[in-house]
Amino acid sequence: MDNCSMQIDDTPGPEICEKEPDIHQIVDVPVENTDTPFYEYPSLFTSKTLLELCNSSWSRTASAKQDVQPYLRGCKWSPDGTCCLTVVNNDGVHITEVPRDLYTGTVSPTRTIDVLDSTIHVKEAGLVYDFCWYPGMNSCIPETCCWLTTRQNAPVQMWDAFDGxxxxxxxxxxxxxEMEPALSVTFTTDGTRIIAGYKKVLRTFDVDRPGRDFAEHKTNSPASCFATDSNLLAMGSWNTTITLYNMNEIGTYKSIGKMHGHSGGVTHLKFTPDGLKLVSGARKDHRLLVWDIRYYRKPLNILTRVVKTNQRIYFDVSPCGKYLITGGTDGVVKVWNVDTVNWKDSLDVTDVDKDNSTFRFPLHRDCCNSISIHPIRPILxxxxxxYHLHDPILTPEDGVKKENGQSDITINDKNANSAIDSDMKYSSVSENSLVFWWIGDMT
Structure with a gap:
């Protein structure tokens, strides 16, 4: 990504921020007059429908092997809202920019859908375990435009968002x-330190001191995911527990307590904007647990979604703290509105299969594993x-399964999305796409 491409205006240099007082100035310019509201987050889902804005897709080449499947493994908006960072299996990391007409105003239902190309493509080899943006990222300041990745057989790496x-x-x-790869990685909220999670230890690096200088804190379980808020660190683990830590200024950790409730390894954590609630999700666990960190002995609420695999299924909380949005292996996006269904308060936890979501949007034919809400605009x-398992009984020549000497037609598109409660699912339907949706008011 070149310097001009991440800016709002086409003219390079410092004049960009002076000419366009929208996204960048909303993020970083301090408020001088506190009598009037500086910025109000837009209303979401007012029209109770979604409008597709842009999409980008990946497919396997004809010469690639059967196990080379370029499906998405996560997407995250940049803190300044100018681009989206995407991890694609077997295809590294991609950066996709937001079209400039979406920076301000509303959209029309007749708007043409944009087909997006990746501005930056880092062809990383190996499995990417985790990734995150620098929290103070602003494309007017090139030094802040970077992200972290941790992957198989590699250290924690920092990448430049302008040229990759x-x-x-x-x-x-x-x-x-021996050099160990980190299983998870995140920045502290002030962006001065990097927290990397390993199998039995947490290591803290100073951002301005790359290399092998770090502080170490031993843990009893692997760190599969992180969530930070102020001086709090929530660490999820594959042993189904969540541990809360208090981080001090010198980089040491004091354990506050552990939270138990998931039936699978914890894969994603997210604090609400007020810092009082924590939402957690796990693999092969149909529940999203909402915790009050002041009384963390049991969850406040249990929300349902469909997670039938070990894959990490992301969810997100809107910056206004009003909406919780999650994907699922069934391709359905669920939304909880705190005004309609108070997902922050306790419910009857015995009825865990009850679906009390405010909205349900069947957006994808395949698993919807990535969810990210734009930090400023009403864009999702x-x-x-x-990963789709290849049926070993299927013959590529005739496209049928042979059982007891008879031929049966394979799963077709009509019933491929139906739920199959088995350890192995053979489906001919695959969708590897990144899509931007408009979730605000429409003209």
Whole structure:
């Protein structure tokens, strides 16, 4: 991504921020007059429908092997809202920019759908475990435009969002001086330190000191995911527990307590904007648990979604704290509105299968694993895809399954989306796409 492409105006240099007082100035310019509201987050889902704005898709080449499947594994909006960071299996990391006509105003239902190309493509080899943006990212300040990735057999790496170059790396070494890959990574809220989670330890790096200098804190379980808010750190683990830590200024951690409730390994955590609630999701667990961090012995609420695989299924909380949105392996996006269904308060937790969501949108034919709400505009980014097992009985020549000498037609598009409660699912339907949806008012 070049310098001009991430800016709002076409003219390079410092004049960009002076000419366009919208996204960048909303994010970083301090409020001088506190008597009037500086920025009000727009209303969401007022029309009770979604409008597709842009899409981008990935497909396997004809010469690729059967197990090479470029499905999405997560998408996250940049903190300044100018672009979206996407991780694609077997295809590295992509950055996709928001069309400039979406920076201000509303949209019309007759708007043409844009087909987006990746502005930056980092062809990383190996499985990407986790990724995150620098929290102070602003495309008017090139030094802040970067993200972190941690992947298989590699250290924590920082990448430049303008040209896709590798800036630096942060290496964690074990007791026998072997470099370990981190399972999860995140920035502290002020952006001065990097927290990397390993199998039995947390390592804290100073952002301005790349290399192998770190502080270490031992844990009893692997760190599968993180969520931070002020001086609080929530760490999810594959042993189904969530641990709360208090971080002090010198980078040490004090354990506050553990939360139990999931039946699978915790894959994603998210604090609400007020910092009082924590939402957690796990693999092969149909429940989203809402916790009050002041009374964390049991969850406040249990929400339902469809998660039938070990894949990480993301969810997100709107910046206004009013909406909780999640995907699912059935391709359905569920929305909870705190004004309609108070998903922050306790319900009858015995009825865990009850669906009390405010809206349900069947947006994808395949698994909807990625959800990210734009930090400023009423735009929702969703990503789809999952690993599809190849039926060993299926013959590519005739396209049928042979059982007891007879031929049966394989699963077709009509019933491929139906739920199959089995350990192996053979489906001919795959959708590997990144889609931007308009969720605000329409003209």
């Amino acid at each position: 170059s590798l800036r630096c790396s942060y290496r964690g070494f074990n007791a026998v001086d 980014a969703t990503g789809s895809g999952q």
